[in-house]
Amino acid sequence: EPTRGVMRIHSSGLKYKILIIFLLLASFTGILLANFSQPELGVTGGFGQLTCNQQLCHSGNAMNAPGGSLTINGVPAEYQPGQTYPITVTLARSGQSRWGFELAVRAVSDGQQAGNITVTDSLQTERRAQSGIQYIHHTLSGTSPNTPGPKSWTFNWTAPATQVGVIRFNAAGNAANNNGTNLGDFIYTAQADS
DSSP states (O other): OHHHHHHHHHHHHHHHHHHHHHHHHHHHHHHHHHHHHSOOSSOBSOTTOOBTTTTTSSBSSOTTOTTEEEEEEOOOSSOOTTOEEEEEEEEEETTOOEEEEEEEEEETTTOOBOSEEEESOTTTEEEEEETTEEEEEEOSGGGOTTOOSOEEEEEEEEOOSSOOSOEEEEEEEEEEOOSSSSBSOEEEEEEEEO
């Protein structure tokens, strides 16, 4: 009889451990899936921020490895206060088949939000904010799984109502291989000033 009691306790302890492992794996899977639709904020590589590569979210390849690129087009050489500009971010890397990006716009003088980002294609992009900084990034549909690049996202940026000095656009992009892991992906960064 005592032996059965010991077995029962041991068996329930094992079930508890299996349950904990299952919950941890489920949480990890949820994090991976969430990153497809909503990347972690603050990974543009600008103003002291790390990128997904540096945080080891996506590893195995050097950042800005030869053979790929991330560009920010439409940034005016000199912005006009209150003017709205269409901005396009383009990510390219041969052999990759899923795409993601994140971009923020800040005043160089103080690192604060500069102007306003407006989503023009809600199927492809989403805007969120953290600590007063607006970030625009891909949506789940905007990752365009199983498609060759290059991949582009377009949105509007409205300059501040008054001059704030030099404004910097920082972006990071993930040219992924769509294998469901963080290995084999390529992270690129880009910067443009106005």
